[in-house]
Amino acid sequence: MTTPQPTGWQAIQAEVLRRVHAREWPPGHIIPGEVDLAAEFGCARATVNRALQALADAGILERRRKAGTRVAMYPVGRAVLDIPVLRQDIEERGHVYGYRLLEQSIMTPDPVCAQKLGGNTTALHVRAVHLADDAPFVLEDRWINLKTVPHAAEQSFDTLSANEWLLHTVPYTKIDVSLSAQAASEEGAATLRLAPGAPVFTVERTTWDHDDPVTYVTLRYAPGFELHTQIGG
C-alpha cells in the first residue's frame, strides 16, 4: 500500500468522492441523507456530517436544509491559491532572495490609486525590486495609506521590504486580489530587463483593515512566471 488508507471521517469522504467521480452519483443527483449514510457506513451521523461538510466546503457538494445534499451541478473547482510572502516564494523555488529599494517618498497618489485608497489622502509611495539569484523577479509598486498607517512614514524600507513590514506590523482583515496580463511600460520593462510592451503577469492587491484601506500594491512578475495550483488531488 503506497498511501495509507484513510480512516474515520476521511474514509467516508473518500468513499463519497469515489461515488461522485465514478458517476454513481452524477452531477445534480441528490445523495442519501446523513442518517442513511451513517447507517450504511456504521458510524454516527456527526461523522458523516463532518465528511459531507468538508466536501461542501470544497465545492463538490451543495447542501441545503431540508432539501438535502446534492452533487454540485458544475463540480468544477475551487482552486486554493496560496499567496506567500515574496521572500518565501522565491526561497521555496530554490533561489537566493534579494531586495532593492528603488524609491520611497510621500506624495499625493494619482486618481486611480487615490480611489483604491479610499478618497483623498496622503500616501507613502514605495517602489522596489525583489530578486531571485540577482535576477529581477518581481517589481513592487506600492502605496501605503498614511491616514490608516501614519507610522509608516518614519519607516525606511531600504533593507526590509514594505511587504514584510506591513505583514508583521499592520492588522488587516480583507484583501482584494486581481490577476491580469498587462503590457510592460517603458520603465517597468527596463527594470525587469525586457522589451516594452512585453506581456507581464500582474497581481494587484488592495488590503483593508475593516473599512480602512491600508495599502494598494501592484506586483509585476518577470517573464516566464507561472502561478500554479491544483484542484482535487
Next chain:
Amino acid sequence: MTTPQPTGWQAIQAEVLRRVHAREWPPGHIIPGEVDLAAEFGCARATVNRALQALADAGILERRRKAGTRVAMYPVGRAVLDIPVLRQDIEERGHVYGYRLLEQSIMTPDPVCAQKLGGNTTALHVRAVHLADDAPFVLEDRWINLKTVPHAAEQSFDTLSANEWLLHTVPYTKIDVSLSAQAASEEGAATLRLAPGAPVFTVERTTWDHDDPVTYVTLRYAPGFELHTQIGG
C-alpha cells in the same frame, strides 16, 4: 445592526480572528489550549475545536498535536479561486453567451501536448471561441486523450462545448492549473481581434482521472480580462 452577530462556533471564530487582527495574539504567538478557551467562552471544547479548525484550514492558525495552536507566521492568505464553466462565467458577468467551433480533428499531438497527455497517444484536437455579446472572450485550444476517453471521437462539439460535455460525461479526480501572461500568436491574435504580441491572460489546465490524463486545455482570454478573488472578508 447591519450584519447579524454570528453565534456558536462562528462567534468564537470571529473573536479569535479579532484577537489575531488586533495583534493581541501576534504572528507566531501560541494561543491558549482548547480547554482554556472553552472555559473562557463557556462552551464545549468541540465548539472551540470547530472554530480553530476552520481558521487552520484558512491558513490563519497552525496547529500541531501537543505543541498547541499558534498564529501563522505569515498569515498571508489562501485565496479561493473559483473556476467556473465558461458559459456560467460569461452569463454571470451579464453578457450573452455564444460559442463557435473552429476546428475538430483527430491527430497526433505535438511533443509538448503529448507529454501533458502522458506519452504517446492519439488525441482529439478541438479549437473553439467562447463569445460574450458576440465579442470573442476566450479562445479554447483543447486536446482530449482518446485512450482515456475513446467515445469523445464520436462526439461533435459544434453546438455543445467540449468544456461542458467533458464536465458532464467524463469523471476526473484532479486538475493542474497554471496561470500566466503570454504574447499572442499570429493566429490567436486574429481570432481574439488584437495585435500579435499583445499580452494575453492564459490559463492552462491538465485534467486527470486518477493516473489517466483526460484532457489538456489552453484558454486565452481577451484583453482587459482580470481574474478577481478575495482573501478574508
Next chain:
DNA sequence: GTTGTTATTATGTATAGACATAATAATGAA
C-alpha cells in the same frame, strides 16, 4: 553526553443525544 524509553499533554476524532433552523410539503381558509 548521548541514546532509548516512558509519561505527559494538546489536539484529533468518534459517540449519542438533543435542540435549532430553514425550506419544503401538506393542510386549511378565503
Next chain:
DNA sequence: TTCATTATTATGTCTATACATAATAACAAC
C-alpha cells in the same frame, strides 16, 4: 384557485464524554 398556516424533515450545531495519536518532556541507562 390562491394564499396563509402548520407540520414535517434534513441539515446545522452544541453538548458531554471517551479514546486515539503525535510530539514533547522527563527520566533512565549506557
